[in-house]
Each structure stands twice: as structure tokens, then as C-alpha cells.
Amino acid sequence: MxxxxxxxxxxxxxxxxxxxxxxxxxIALHRVQHRYGYISREAMEVVAEQLDLFAAEVYGATTFYSxxxxxxxxxxxxxxxSGPACRLRNGTGIRDAMLATLGLQTLGEQTADGRVGLTVxxxxxxxxxxxxxxxxxxxDHSSRVVxxxxxxxxxxxxxxxxxxxxxxxx
Amino acid sequence: xxxxxxxxxxxxxxxxxxEHAEAVYAAWRHPERPRIDVAIDTxxxxxxxxxxxAALERVAADRNAAVDLGRNHGYGMQWLQPLVTIxxxxxxxxxxxxxxxxxxxxxxxxxxxxxGAAAALxxxxxxxxxxxxxxxxxxxFFANEPRERxxxxxxxxxxxxxxxxxxxSGGYRAVGRMLxxxxxxxxxxxxxxxxxxxxxxxxxxxxxxxxxxxxxAPTDERYLVCNADEGDPGAWVNRVILEGDPHLxxxxxxxxxxxxxxRHGFIxxxxxxxxxxxxxxxxxxxxxAAGLLGEDILxxxxxxxxxxIRGAGAYVCGDETGLLSxxxxxxxxxxxxPPFPAVSGVFFKPTNVNxxxxxxxxxxxxxxGPEWYQxxxxxxxxGTRLFTFSGDIPxxxxxxxxxxxxxxxxxxxxxxxxxxxxxxxxxxxGPLGSLLPGAVLPTxxxxxxxxxxxxxxxxxxxxxxxxxxxxxxxxxxxxxxxVEEESCGRCTTCHHGNQRMTEVFRRIIDGGGRREDRHNLExxxxxxxxxxxxxxxxxxxxxxxxxxxxxxxYDAHVAGHACPTLTCExxxxxxxxxxxxxxxxxxxDICPVDAFRGAEGDWEILDDRCIRCGACTDVAPRGVAxxxxxxxxxxxxxG
Ligand SMILES: Cc1cc2nc3c(=O)[nH]c(=O)nc-3n(C[C@H](O)[C@H](O)[C@H](O)COP(=O)(O)O)c2cc1C
Ligand code: FES
Numbered sequence: 001m002x003x004x005x006x007x008x009x010x011x012x013x014x015x016x017x018x019x020x021x022x023x024x025x026x027i028a029l030h031r032v033q034h035r036y037g038y039i040s041r042e043a044m045e046v047v048a049e050q051l052d053l054f055a056a057e058v059y060g061a062t063t064f065y066s067x068x069x070x071x072x073x074x075x076x077x078x079x080x081x082s083g084p085a086c087r088l089r090n091g092t093g094i095r096d097a098m099l100a101t102l103g104l105q106t107l108g109e110q111t112a113d114g115r116v117g118l119t120v121x122x123x124x125x126x127x128x129x130x131x132x133x134x135x136x137x138x139x140d141h142s143s144r145v146v147x148x149x150x151x152x153x154x155x156x157x158x159x160x161x162x163x164x165x166x167x168x169x170x
Numbered sequence: 171x172x173x174x175x176x177x178x179x180x181x182x183x184x185x186x187x188x189e190h191a192e193a194v195y196a197a198w199r200h201p202e203r204p205r206i207d208v209a210i211d212t213x214x215x216x217x218x219x220x221x222x223x224a225a226l227e228r229v230a231a232d233r234n235a236a237v238d239l240g241r242n243h244g245y246g247m248q249w250l251q252p253l254v255t256i257x258x259x260x261x262x263x264x265x266x267x268x269x270x271x272x273x274x275x276x277x278x279x280x281x282x283x284x285x286g287a288a289a290a291l292x293x294x295x296x297x298x299x300x301x302x303x304x305x306x307x308x309x310x311f312f313a314n315e316p317r318e319r320x321x322x323x324x325x326x327x328x329x330x331x332x333x334x335x336x337x338x339s340g341g342y343r344a345v346g347r348m349l350x351x352x353x354x355x356x357x358x359x360x361x362x363x364x365x366x367x368x369x370x371x372x373x374x375x376x377x378x379x380x381x382x383x384x385x386x387a388p389t390d391e392r393y394l395v396c397n398a399d400e401g402d403p404g405a406w407v408n409r410v411i412l413e414g415d416p417h418l419x420x421x422x423x424x425x426x427x428x429x430x431x432x433r434h435g436f437i438x439x440x441x442x443x444x445x446x447x448x449x450x451x452x453x454x455x456x457x458x459a460a461g462l463l464g465e466d467i468l469x470x471x472x473x474x475x476x477x478x479i480r481g482a483g484a485y486v487c488g489d490e491t492g493l494l495s496x497x498x499x500x501x502x503x504x505x506x507x508p509p510f511p512a513v514s515g516v517f518f519k520p521t522n523v524n525x526x527x528x529x530x531x532x533x534x535x536x537x538x539g540p541e542w543y544q545x546x547x548x549x550x551x552x553g554t555r556l557f558t559f560s561g562d563i564p565x566x567x568x569x570x571x572x573x574x575x576x577x578x579x580x581x582x583x584x585x586x587x588x589x590x591x592x593x594x595x596x597x598x599x600g601p602l603g604s605l606l607p608g609a610v611l612p613t614x615x616x617x618x619x620x621x622x623x624x625x626x627x628x629x630x631x632x633x634x635x636x637x638x639x640x641x642x643x644x645x646x647x648x649x650x651x652x653v654e655e656e657s658c659g660r661c662t663t664c665h666h667g668n669q670r671m672t673e674v675f676r677r678i679i680d681g682g683g684r685r686e687d688r689h690n691l692e693x694x695x696x697x698x699x700x701x702x703x704x705x706x707x708x709x710x711x712x713x714x715x716x717x718x719x720x721x722x723x724y725d726a727h728v729a730g731h732a733c734p735t736l737t738c739e740x741x742x743x744x745x746x747x748x749x750x751x752x753x754x755x756x757x758x759d760i761c762p763v764d765a766f767r768g769a770e771g772d773w774e775i776l777d778d779r780c781i782r783c784g785a786c787t788d789v790a791p792r793g794v795a796x797x798x799x800x801x802x803x804x805x806x807x808x809g
Contacts (some may be wrong), residue, residue: 021517023436025499026482051499064501064658065482067441083403084597084634085560087648090784092739097783100762120655122483124442125406126216127560128248128567145216152788155762 002045011046020052025061029068037138038069066120074110074117076161079134083123086131094131094154101158116161133157135167146170177350179469184346187460188337195338198329199297200261203236204281209244209253211413212445217251217268225271229278237281243414245326247311248567250293255326256281262298265306265326266291296326311583314571316546320534320554321527322570325414330449333456336417342462344536345424349470355385358429362532365540366552371397371525372599372630374551374618377532380522383512384430387520394426394435395497395516395523399481399488401440402600403652405632407556408526410568412439412446416453420463420476422529425536427474430522435474436497440481451478485656486705490523492658503658504703525630527556548574551617555631559584562591562637577614580633587637594638595645599629601652602708605642607719625715641737642720643727646713647675653709664706667698671713681740681799683728688717736796739782743799746773751793757786
């Protein structure tokens with residue numbers, strides 16, 4: 001067993017009530033990510049010990065689900081709705097406009113200063129607001145919908161987030 | 171205790187719960203002073219219900235108004251969110267929407283006696299009578315709903331976070347009766363078989379028959395699982411029950427546990443539904459505290475417990491075997507069937523998996539009997555099902571309709587296609603479902619056979635209407651990308667076949683379509699069908715529909731290098747068509763790739779910089795237009 005460090009002890013305390021063969025793996029990973037913003041290799045090892053799994057199995061699961069991150073997220077993450085109703089209203093134009101504004105190549109990346117990331121989001125059934133994105137703030141776990149977008153509004157939103165100006169009434 | 175005394179105990183305990191709940195619910199329906207309920211659900215919150223609620227609180231407090239504030243779930247008219255309901259002491263309830271924070275004063279006025287103050291926002295009467303406002307049941311959106319809602323009976327009328335409201339409106343009564351009268355598990359299963367209730371996850375397999383499989387398992391350690399992963403984009407019918415009436419699902423699962431011998435159940439909810447996770451979790455704790463879940467339900471000796479598992483964003487976990495892997499501490503890869511879940515499920519123990527809406531139908535069958543259940547629907551498909559509607563329609567939302575409802579009537583309920591356009595395509599059944607052309611609409615109704623006749627699928631509740639300005643080829647790139655991304659990665663046929671499919675569609679929409687692409691796509695289709703799980707097997711169905719039903723459009727892209735709707739990026743370009751548009755400078759400024767060159771009166775767009783995002787036409791629709799790219803020399807056909 002690797003040496004106990006303070007970081008490992010913290011993770012162990014976070015998931016101390018979870019048990020092997022009890023369907024607890026997703027709960028453990030959600031807790032870790034909620035606390036640290038991502039799931040580190042060290043955390044995966046502790047989860048594996050707690051749930052009596054191989055670290056490779058935990059790594060396999062962590063990378064399988066799109067919700068789990070292996071790197072810290074940007075301060076603000078824009079989740080772009082990839083769903084059909086949003087798609088019908090220039091969803092791809094909105095995506096490409098934001099990528100270009102932020103200087104990113106593909107979804108899943110973040111700006112070099114760690115300020116803004118852009119990832120793919122899934123339709124949650126609020127299609128009356130299509131096309132839309134969700135603006136998630138890492139610091140307080142808050143999430144705000146920006147609906148009825150156009151590509152032009154998406155550019156303004158991305159510029160405001162990129163430049164750190166007020167994005168609330170874009 | 172003998173079994174007859176446990177029955178008496180269960181009957182008495184339930185009677186006590188019911189008496190208290192009915193009093194609470196009666197006071198809710200006939201409050202002492204007017205009450206303003208703000209719909210709190212994922213849809214209303216997205217539309218700003220939080221701010222509306224805060225404004226109402228502020229206005230009511232400032233005026234010291236004699237009103238209370240409450241909460242319900244939106245009634246189904248999502249395009250009118252945030253929805254607000256006022257209930258007066260005489261039991262009259264009226265629905266208003268959309269209610270913005272600035273409307274708070276008129277809503278408070280309306281509630282406190284200045285009736286008519288919010289007349290412009292009134293959307294329909296929910297209960298009682300109000301001269302001048304029609305019943306919400308007469309709203310065209312609900313024209314196809316049965317006279318009495320079933321699955322949605324509590325939606326908009328109760329507080330979804332109240333166990334008392336659920337019991338007070340008839341909930342758990344059938345559980346109490348079942349335990350009081352010592353109904354046998356096989357009787358419960360037989361009732362579902364007699365009703366011919368079928369699974370709402372999309373395959374429509376008889377639920378009672380499935381419960382029989384688990385009841386026959388050779389070991390006592392067995393599980394019940396609810397599939398609330400609802401991954402099909404554009405479908406949110408399960409969310410409505412999870413957020414709007416969570417005890418309905420729990421009651422259904424109590425029957426499932428009783429009838430199959432399972433003693434523990436998992437409700438697997440997708441990560442995108444945090445409010446559903448919260449509400450179901452809270453409902454489970456309420457039911458435990460009331461003795462409706464737990465080690466000794468209502469003192470009858472029957473044990474059944476439930477827990478929520480929150481998914482983490484994997485579509486393929488909606489496949490029941492992927493779901494089982496995911497619950498069992500593994501990556502959510504589907505397993506090969508057989509063995510079926512009833513033999514090897516959660517942690518390889520016998521398990522039954524049903525969709526949210528399948529379980530939620532059980533309480534109605536148990537309460538009212540199979541004949542009542544079959545009074546709605548067709549000869550082949552009984553009962554009702556929930557649908558959600560989105561796309562190019564003015565009215566997006568959810569409703570409950572009997573099987574066999576004609577699709578043209580549903581499109582009409584949604585207000586037809588926006589802007590007076592025609593229906594171009596209908597997407598149902600999610601990414602593994604179908605894409606059917608508008609022309610077949612008159613032949614469609616909400617039955618499996620109607621859709622199958624065109625190679626389509628009815629699906630699990632999501633219906634997306636697309637105008638004739640939608641490009642079906644471009645839409646296929648979305649589907650192909652989705653099924654590729656969500657492939658679990660095991661079968662080469664699936665992960666690589668879908669990768670090829672995506673590449674081909676990307677090339678076509680980029681303007682590089684080739685004559686042999688039809689052959690390529692057909693070959694990919696037959697290959698992917700050999701994948702191990704249904705994700706792979708069904709992933710080429712939308713593409714197959716497209717080649718069959720949209721052949722002229724497809725051919726225009728590939729042979730003619732033209733996108734008739736000017737959607738596909740590589741077949742369309744942007745050009746300044748009116749130099750006198752005063753908004754052109756704004757268009758120049760908004761361009762995220764700095765593609766404009768020139769000066770006032772002489773702007774042009776550098777085509778090789780332009781990414782076709784459309785931001786310039788958003789701000790200067792007169793000055794900049796999409797147009798077809800000039801024809802290219804035809805490629806020499808290969809093979
Ligand atoms: C890739 C894939 C995704 C699926 N997603 C869901 C889903 O989100 N919800 C669901 O109930 N069924 C889904 N299904 C169907 C399930 O495998 C299964 O048939 C269903 O949960 C059984 O419940 P029912 O008999 O009550 O319909 C999916 C199937 C596949 C192949
Ligand atoms: S498609 Fe974007 S919210 Fe439904």
C-alpha cells in the first residue's frame with residue numbers, strides 16, 4: 001500500500017462510509033469530484049482500496065463516464081447543449097463561434113489562463129429555451145442557463161467570459 | 171403474529187396515514203387564504219422561476235398581503251414557464267404564465283381580490299370555475315389527452331415534495347389494501363399481465379411477464395432496478411414523474427418488490443437531472459419515515475428498501491445491461507445477453523429492470539384493475555404514455571396521450587410548425603430511433619406498428635418536429651457523432667463503424683461527398699448490426715432512414731454538391747449582399763474569426779477564414795446572406 005499522505009487521508013475520510021460490492025463506486029467518484037473538482041490518480045487509488053477494486057478498474061470507470069474529469073476544470077465551464085432542438089437552431093454555429101472566440105480547437109479544452117472551458121452538454125428537456133448553454137462556475141457549483149441564443153450572442157458571451165467582463169446580461 | 175393480524179395492522183396503519191394525509195391535502199386544495207404556487211421544476215427554473223418566486227415573496231411581504239406561497243410542478247405547457255398557480259379558499263385554481271418577476275404585483279393583486287389584475291397571463295382554470303377563463307383542459311395543447319389524466323393526475327395540483335399530498339389524493343392506497351388483504355405476489359403479477367402493461371423504455375415488452383421471470387429466480391438475493399437514465403436527447407418524460415410525482419414511482423416499485431420477491435431496489439437517475447435526484451431521494455426518506463418503505467412495511471412483515479444511484483453521463487448505461495454494470499461498481503459496459511437480467515443482474519444476482527413510466531403505471535392497474543387500464547389505447551397497445559415535444563414548434567412541453575393518437579393531431583396540438591413552415595422530418599426514439607419525412611405524417615399514430623411500417627420506431631417518449639428548412643444530412647452528423655461518442659468501445663464493429671459513419675457524414679457536409687458514399691454507408695450499416703449490444707445494433711437506423719426516405723436530398727449533397735436548405739457548412743458560404751445595411755459594421759465586429767475585409771460600402775467576407783457560424787447574419791440579416799457555394803467539377807465516380 002502506498003505511503004499514507006495527508007491528501008490520501010482526506011479522501012479516505014470523505015468516503016469512509018462506502019463499502020465494497022454495494023454499488024458505491026459512482027457515489028465515491030461523485031463525492032471526490034465535488035470536493036476537488038476532478039479525480040486525481042491518488043484519489044482513484046484510495047477509492048480502489050476502500051471498495052476493494054483494482055486501481056485500474058477505478059481508472060477504467062472514471063474515464064468511461066463523461067462527467068468525470070482527470071484534470072481541474074476551468075473557473076467557468078460553458079456546457080454547450082448538443083441536443084436536437086438546439087441543433088435545429090444553429091447549434092453547431094453557436095459551438096463554432098464560441099470555440100473560435102475562446103481560441104479553442106475542440107470541445108473539452110479550456111483557455112490557457114484556465115478562465116473558461118467549453119464542453120459538450122446533453123439535453124435536459126428544457127428545449128423550449130433552445131438553443132442554449134449552461135454556464136457552470138466551479139467555485140460555488142452554480143449553474144446558469146443562457147437560452148434562446150444566437151451565434152452573435154454566443155460570441156458576446158464567450159468574449160465576456162474570456163475577458164472577465166460582466167457576462168450576466170449578455 | 172399470524173398473517174391475519176399483520177393484515178389488520180397494515181390496514182390500521184395505512185388508515186391512520188390516510189386520515190392525516192387527506193386532511194392536509196384538503197387544506198391544500200381549499201386553503202384558508204389564497205395561495206400562490208410557483209412551479210419548481212427543471213424547466214421552470216431554467217426560465218427563471220427562482221427570480222419569479224423571490225419577487226412574489228418580496229411583493230407579498232412588502233404589502234403584508236394575506237397570501238401564502240407554495241410550490242408545484244409545471245402543468246406541461248413549458249413554453250409558458252415560469253408557470254404560477256393561484257388557489258383560492260373556494261378551491262378554484264387558475265394557472266398563469268409566463269410570470270416574470272415584474273408580473274409579481276399583478277399576481278399578488280389577483281390572489282388578494284383584485285381578480286382580473288393578471289388576466290393577460292391567465293392560461294386556464296385548473297380546478298373550479300372562473301368566468302372568462304376557459305378550463306386548461308380545453309387548451310388545444312391538451313386536446314389529445316384523455317379526459318382524466320392518469321400518470322399526470324397530480325402534476326400541477328400537488329406539491330411534489332409532499333407525501334401527504336400523494337397519499338391524500340389516493341396514493342399508496344392500493345399498497346395498504348394489498349397488505350391488508352394478503353394479496354399474493356402472483357395475483358399482483360397476473361393483474362399486470364391481464365392489463366397487458368408494456369415497458370415504456372422503448373421495447374414495449376410485457377411488464378408482468380418480466381416480473382414472472384424474476385419471481386421464478388432460484389435465489390432470494392434479487393434486486394429491482396429502475397432505469398431513470400433517460401438518455402435520448404429530446405425525451406424528458408421520466409423527468410416529469412421523478413420531479414413531479416416521485417411517490418408514484420416509489421409506489422410502483424413497492425409493488426414490483428412485492429410481486430417479484432426483490433427486497434432492495436436501485437433507482438438509477440442520470441446526472442443531468444439533479445433536481446430529480448434530490449426529490450426522489452427525499453421521497454424515499456419520507457416513505458421510510460411513514461413505514462411505506464423499510465424493514466417492515468406498515469407492520470406487515472414485508473421488507474423493501476430503495477436507494478438512488480446518480481449516473482455520470484454515459485448514454486449506453488441506459489441499456490439495461492450497461493446500467494447493471496454501472497451499478498455493480500464496473501464501467502458501464504453493456505453485457506452480452508443471455509444471461510438476461512432475471513438470471514444475472516446487479517452483482518450478477520437475479521434482477522428486474524424497468525423504466526420509470528413502466529413502474530409508475532403499476533399503481534393504477536392495482537388501484538383500478540386491468541379493465542379500467544385498457545379503457546384507453548388500441549386493441550394492440552393499451553393505456554396511455556407520456557410524450558415530450560420539441561423542435562420547430564411554438565409549444566414545447568409534455569403531455570399524456572392514449573396509444574393510437576394520430577401524429578397530425580399531436581403536431582396540431584403543438585401549434586404546427588413555427589413560422590407557417592411545413593414539417594420536414596420527425597425524429598423519435600432518440601439517436602437509435604428514427605428520422606421520418608413529413609410526408610408520412612398522415613399515416614402515423616402513437617403505436618409501434620405505425621412507425622415500423624416506415625422502418626421507424628415509436629421510442630420512449632421524445633418527439634422532435636423539424637421544419638422543412640432542416641437538413642436531414644446535417645442532422646445525421648449529430649446522430650453519428652452521438653452514437654460514436656457513446657459507444658462503450660468493446661466491439662470494433664460499433665466503435666470503429668460509427669467512427670467511419672461520422673467521418674463520412676462530416677466529409678459530405680464539408681462538401682466532399684462521393685458517389686460511393688451510399689455504398690460505404692450501407693456497408694457500415696450491415697457491419698455495425700453485428701455488434702454485441704443494442705447500442706451498436708441500432709446505431710445505424712437513423713442513417714438507414716435517411717438513405718431511404720430522404721434520397722433526393724442526400725443525392726443533392728453527394729452528386730450535386732448542394733445543400734438545398736443552405737445548412738451544410740461546406741456547401742454554403744456567406745456573402746455581403748447589401749452594402750447599404752447600416753448594421754454591417756456590427757457584423758464586422760461580431761465575427762469571431764475576423765473574416766471581413768474592406769471598408770464601409772465595400773465589405774467582403776474572406777471565404778477561407780469564415781467558419782459559417784452565422785453571427786454576422788444574426789446582427790445584419792439584410793446585409794449578409796447564405797448562398798450556395800459555386801458548383802465544383804464533378805468527381806470521377808469510383809467503382
Ligand atoms: C443504448 C441504449 C440506451 C437505452 N436507454 C434507455 C433509457 O435511458 N431508459 C430506459 O428506460 N430504457 C433505455 N433503454 C432500454 C433498456 O435497455 C431496457 O429495455 C428498458 O430499461 C427496460 O424497461 P421497460 O421494460 O420497462 O421498458 C436503452 C437501450 C439501449 C440499447
Ligand atoms: S436540445 Fe438543447 S435543451 Fe433539449
